[in-house]
Amino acid sequence: MFSPIKLASEFQIARPSYSWASGFFSELDRWRGIEGKYIDHLSLSCGKKVLALGPLHEPEDDTKEEENNSNIIKFLNTKDQSSVVYVSFGSEYFLSRKKGKKWHMALPEGFLERVKERGLVVNGWAPQAKILKHPSTGGIASHCGWGSVIESIHYGVPLLALPMLYDQFIHARLVVEVGVGIEILKDEDGQIKREGVAKVINKVVVEKKEVKLLKQKAREFQ
Template identity: 60%
Template sequence: MEGTMSESSAPRFRVLMFPWLAHGHISPYLELSKRLSENNFHICFCSTEINLNFIKKSKTFDEISSIELVQLDLPDLPELPPQHHTTRNLPLHLKSTLERAFYMGKANFQNILSTLKPDLLIYDAPQSWISELAALNHIPSVLFIIVAAVNLSFFYHAVNCGIDGTNEAYPFPAIYYRDYETKKMIAMSQESKESLPEDAAFSPKCFELSSFVLVKSWREIEGKYIDHFSFSCGKKVLALNLLNVQDDDTKEEENNSHIMKFLNGKDESSVIYLSFGSEYYLSKEEREEIAHGLELSNANFIWVLRFPVGDSIALEEALPEGFLERVKERGIVVDGWAPQAKILEHPSTGGFLSHCGWGSVTESMYFGVPLLALPMFYDQFLQARLAEDIGVGIEILRGENGQTNREEVAKAIKMVALENEVGELLREKARELSNQMRGGGEGVLHEAIKKLKDLCSKNK
């Protein structure tokens, strides 16, 4: 019957999009919203006021023909005022407080479900009460994951076989945690368990009520991990080839014209771009080791440094004494923001020194730029291993306790930017992968849209 209807006479389904309160999650959810809107879905996009204000300014928001912004109110905790109801610029020590406040917004989300009565919920926030509330309201739900599938594949293996895999080896030996990473992950998990109720913690329950699973990935990159994850969780998993490059704020562009001028004056593939995302702030020790590593490497670079709101430091104070003067001919340090997509697509950019957030990893791959991986926490560790395993990156080795080392930073930069053979091999593989990522992918999106429409139809 659906095939005989015109698009205008087909039923318009209401989809409630509910990402976690991080911009790295919101951006791909907006991109998926845009695709669904183009296919006759009405989008209700739920987040906190500060995130909704950010969404209104995004270019993607302007491109979505049918979107309704829905505000989720969180309790006003003394240590977490409304401007901190987002992970952007959130001091690290308030992360667990935000997770707790998010859980305390459960009743308000129940009211949203009761009022909107959507045909479908698409969610990713890693707290199992979300899909449970949808089920209680007879609303089907679909999990859309915005980190690499390798994380979920490894997660299910850890759940089934113990975190160190002693009962059964993980089938892909290139993917593993180092000892200091395992300790860090266990400590973070323990902190969440102590501050949050059971239904607010990340667990297999987050997947159980999802009709199927969408993941922001490419089969060309993660085919075997997607299949392993699907087998482990017993769900159909569809990889959506959605790239959400960082929006270029036109107001900021004028202030960053010197960056493009700098790139225009450098040789092809000779500049290393450094950025650690919008949610991680380098410690004083990390800043100093990276700065000294850049000096030792003698390579050209553009380094984006960010500081938490209220804790901003002048660049001269944040970096080793005299550093900016010594590197002024071959390096730029930017405070806060830079046009990442434009930098990565510039022919002078030869490497991306990154924390390996999945958005940054996929952008780097898409633009054919090798990764210099310096993961900090969460999904980043395994995404760094993945980039190295598929031949588009090298990992900067740390000390036994996870400390950043200037010599290792310099060594990796030299390998990519100055030693032609290694760097060229990485760039060749990165370009090859870039071509694969740019071709096709619409078939999976169409399959996902059909499955989503079928779910909504059954719910009518």
Template identity: 45%
Template sequence: MDMASPNITTIVKQLKPDLVIYDFLQILAPSLAQSQNIPAVEFLALSASMTSFFMHLAYNPGVEYPSPEIYLRDYEVQIEAKYIDYLSVLVKKKIVPVGPLVQDPVEKDEKKEIIEWLNGKEPSSAVFVSFGSKYFLSMEEMQEIAYGVELSMVNFIWVVRFPQGEKVNLQMALPKGFLDSIGDRGMVVEGWAPQKTILKHSSIGGFVSHCGWSSVMESMKFGVPIILMPMHLDQPVNARLVEALGAGVEVKRDTNGRLEREEVAKVIRKVLVEKTPKRKAKELRENMENKGDEEIDGVVQGLLRLCSKKNKQW
């Protein structure tokens, strides 16, 4: 059932299902389900670390978070096992992981030139640069990142997006002469690119990411270490988690939160050269593969037990 509908009350009362699974943000769903004597299960689409961190701030103001590797810097104020346990304590409910909901890429002909470009590069010699579909870089950020990838001297493919409806000339947004100077070492794509297909390609050795949870999951699934460049919302916490796992290195900003090209270049080179982030990313990928459908199977069994218990009460 899609509990994102504005008619949640009507749906629950008319259909009276055996079980309601609702999105974390739908705060009305649990009370409505309870009023109809229906069990309810929250479906969290965010990381347990981020959720427990912010719930800790809300429930325990002024108390230090028990896992010190997860924190926010001053300017930011403006895998998961211990965070899941702590989240269970905070919300007084059982938290069940459902596993990474990441599909394998589907081979299609879209952006064929990207795959051909990647095929011409050495294994693990390139970085993929993308900041998701909902965050748009400021002109200053775009300039520093452009200079940073140029200074790094590594191969890169960069997906650049502008807000819908805004007419921005790509060449004007990038440093003067940038597209000419990078030559075949870099490819700049405007709009969209097949992210999972790119991350899975053998020539990709690093992912410059804003650390949205979906991107973090995809990077882990394909064993790609992350050049962490969080922007806002849950991204700083996600970045701290990845760094604590050893599968990425964060690009440090100045005290005002600004990116600096030298730091961008340094971290890109570090992730592509050092063994630890690559090894940790590979271990995460192997662990996810080994687990397979174990977690989601556990969720299904748990839901069946809930429904069975409810049916006996009736």
């Protein structure tokens, strides 16, 4: 758990100028349901009323890459309920050359062909909303971009939080605090261990008691 004041002091926003809050009130794409105490603290700090407009997320667009969507949905239709982990780290973070080479070396030639019945790799845009609302999707391994956090909670899908940069670390802490996800922790060198990933996947998808609690909490915010 972490308090609004502690969080603000850590990121040096306790006494900012708040140039954006020029009027009597300000609007933010935030979600009072899960961020109420932090929004109130922000309001007190800047001396303005803050209106949280969220949760805001894009409506589904059925016109985008229908053929690709069809392949994805067909794959999901073959899987048991809540058995699939959707992995997506957004469009702003890319592996370094060193990490990319490490992944390339770790995956043997022909890997994608061998796992196509168990997993699906999507090159290009993926219909995230369609994937998240599909009954076969049991969790999402996410960088915790705000849009992904909102959509995941909206569709009641537990998060496997793996923040990469910017405000994603704050979002990940919030996800854990409100009980809608579990963070995949890195080691002291900042590396992600396969054992750590497997442990969190097991909690989010396999352990029925943990899964029930996470989904129940997500439903409270819907």
